[in-house]
Amino acid sequence: MKKLFALVLTLALVFAIAAPAMAATWGPGTPSVGSPFTVTVTTYKVTYDALGNPVYTALGNAAVVQGTPVAFKVTFKVPSYSSISTYYHDMTTLTFDSGIDLTNLSNVKSIGTPPTTVSINAGLTAITDLGITAPATSDAAKEYSYSFTATVASTSKALVEGYVGYKSGTSLVGFTYDGYSFTSNTVSKGSNVLTLTKNSSNVVTGWQIADGTYTATVLAGPIFVLTVGDATYPAGTIVANTHPLFATLNTVYTAFTSLLGFDVTSTGIYFTEANILANFAKGGYAKATGTFLPYSSEIIVPPSNPTVPNTGDNMSVIGFVMVGLALLATAAVIVKKVRA
Numbered sequence: 001m002k003k004l005f006a007l008v009l010t011l012a013l014v015f016a017i018a019a020p021a022m023a024a025t026w027g028p029g030t031p032s033v034g035s036p037f038t039v040t041v042t043t044y045k046v047t048y049d050a051l052g053n054p055v056y057t058a059l060g061n062a063a064v065v066q067g068t069p070v071a072f073k074v075t076f077k078v079p080s081y082s083s084i085s086t087y088y089h090d091m092t093t094l095t096f097d098s099g100i101d102l103t104n105l106s107n108v109k110s111i112g113t114p115p116t117t118v119s120i121n122a123g124l125t126a127i128t129d130l131g132i133t134a135p136a137t138s139d140a141a142k143e144y145s146y147s148f149t150a151t152v153a154s155t156s157k158a159l160v161e162g163y164v165g166y167k168s169g170t171s172l173v174g175f176t177y178d179g180y181s182f183t184s185n186t187v188s189k190g191s192n193v194l195t196l197t198k199n200s201s202n203v204v205t206g207w208q209i210a211d212g213t214y215t216a217t218v219l220a221g222p223i224f225v226l227t228v229g230d231a232t233y234p235a236g237t238i239v240a241n242t243h244p245l246f247a248t249l250n251t252v253y254t255a256f257t258s259l260l261g262f263d264v265t266s267t268g269i270y271f272t273e274a275n276i277l278a279n280f281a282k283g284g285y286a287k288a289t290g291t292f293l294p295y296s297s298e299i300i301v302p303p304s305n306p307t308v309p310n311t312g313d314n315m316s317v318i319g320f321v322m323v324g325l326a327l328l329a330t331a332a333v334i335v336k337k338v339r340a
Contacts, residue, residue, distance in 0.1 A: 024260065024261040024262075024279040024280075025275075025278075025279065026260075026261075026262060026268075026269045026270050026271065026275055026279075027268070027270060027275075028201075028270050030272075030274040030275060030278050031275065031278045031279060031282075034284050035164075035165045035166075035284035035285055035286040036079045036083055036084055036087045036286075037076070037077060037078060037079065037164045037165050037285070037286035038076075038077040038286050039074065039075070039076055039077075039162040039163060039164055039286045039287060039288040040074070040075045040162075040288050041072060041073070041074050041160050041161075041162050041288045041289060041290035042058075042072065042073045042074075042075075042290065043058075043059040043070065043071075043072050043160065043290040043291070043292060044056040044057060044058060044059055044070065044071040044072065044073070045057055045058075045059050045060075045062045045068075045070060045071075046069040046070060046071050046149065054069075054071075054149070056071050059292065063293055063294060063295035063296070064152045064155075064158065064292045064293070064294060064295060065152065065155045065294065065295045066152060066153065066154050066155045067151060067152065068151070068152040068292075069149065069150075069151055070105075070149070070150055070151070070152060070158070070292055071111070071147065071148065071149045071150070072147070072148055072150070072160045072290050073145065073146070073147045073148075074100055074145070074146050074147075074148075074160065074162040074288075074290075075143065075144070075145040075146075076098060076130075076132055076143070076144045076145075076162065076164045077141070077142075077143050078132065078134075078135055078141065078142045078143075078144070078164065079135070079141050080135065080139060080140050080141045081135040081136060081137055081138060081139045083141070084135055088166065088282070088283075091134075091166065094166035094167060094168070094169070094281070094283045095166065095167040095283075096133070096134035096165075096166055096167075097163070097164070097165065097166070097167055097285075098128075098130055098132040098163065098164040098165075099126055099127060099128040099130065099162075099163060099164075100126065100127040100128075100130070100146075100160060100161065100162050100163075101125065101126050101159070101160075101161040101162075101163070102124055102125055102126060102127070102150075102158075102159070102160060102161075103125070103157070103158060103159035103161075104152060104153045104154060104156055104157065104158040104159065104292075105124070105150040105151070105152065105153060105158050105160070106124065106150065106151050106152075106153040107149075107150055107151040108124050108127070108148055108149070108150045109148060109149050109150070110146065110147070110148055111147040111148060111149060112147070113145065113146050113147055127146075127148075130144065130146060131144070132144050132164060134166075152292060155294050155295065156294050157291060157292065157293060157294055158291070158292040158294075159289060159290070159291055159292075160289065160290040160291075161287065161288070161289045161290075162287065162288050162289075163285045163286065163287045164285065164286055165283060165284050165285035165286055166283030166284060166285075167283050168277060168278070168281060168282055168283035168284065169277045169280075169281025169282075169283070170277070171277075172184070172273055172276060172277070175277075175280075175281055177259075177280040177281070178259070180259060182276050182280070184271075184272075184273055185197075185198055185271065187256060187259070187260070189255075190212075191210070191211060191212030192209070192210070192211055192212070192252045192255065192256075193209065193210045194207065194208070194209050194256045195207075195208045195209075195210075196208075196271050198271060201270070202270050202271060202272045203268065203269060203270055203271075204262075204266075204269040204270075204271050206218075207253075207264045208227065209224075209249065209252050209253055209256065210228070210252075211248060211249065211252050213230065214226055214228060214229055214230070214233065214245065214248075214249065215227050215228035216239065216249055218253060218264045219264065220264060220265050221240070221241075222250065222253055222263075222264060223238065223239065223240050224238075224239040224245070224246070224249045224250075224253075225237070225238055225239070226238075226239065233245060
């Protein structure tokens, strides 16, 4: 049973990593881009012992003001090359990047871990010389951890933001994927070309394919109607599954559908530059943020119409009636005794 559980867990992890690479999405919004990298940021408050040595404890809910000494630790986990190769289909068009962005922190110094020297200045906004490198062929997973001390520059929120990963592609110019080139409405590889008709919202409304000799409009089925033919098969020829040209044109069509993940019958396909890049030139950062919240001396003003606090249970109408009857009974007894 334990072996079966381990196998199931392993498969789940594999599919979790591979899924983003296997499924292209074409909705109205750009697909979210994930990352196989991870980043964690831990924040600390700094106190000093009797000998003046710094003591680092978890920040918790502690607040800061200008001049407060603080510390933080940022850990980056870079997966093995084999894992990243599964996640990113083509890393040649991507740029690896890592760093730590800082807000409202000064006097930043590293604590015993590279980089051994960090510029100490009030305006430091980023640390980028971390020495983290993109995994090369056969590299195993690696972990990089860095600790720093700093001073809160002013009494406001201070941030530590770590990031690692690949910058996504930003332009279709010169971009290829498995030998396929893209424009805003075409996909091509060699003499095979797919041209998509789109409406004003960039939704695909029609398909046309070409193989260097014939050009055809694609209909559901698929059925191909030649728009450019030759003497044997002129324009207007309908190519269904029994036609001599069907296998040739269907091979081209199938190659494009396999690449894109949708076919001529699919609806609601937004073929935009942003979607193309997100699906085929995707990068993606792992990010994490550590926050030092400022101390607040805000005075809480009570409401203009304060109500009397309720210090007991609500009394029902019946309760008031019972109390009233009890008072009347007591009064009757007192009056009777007085008359006696």
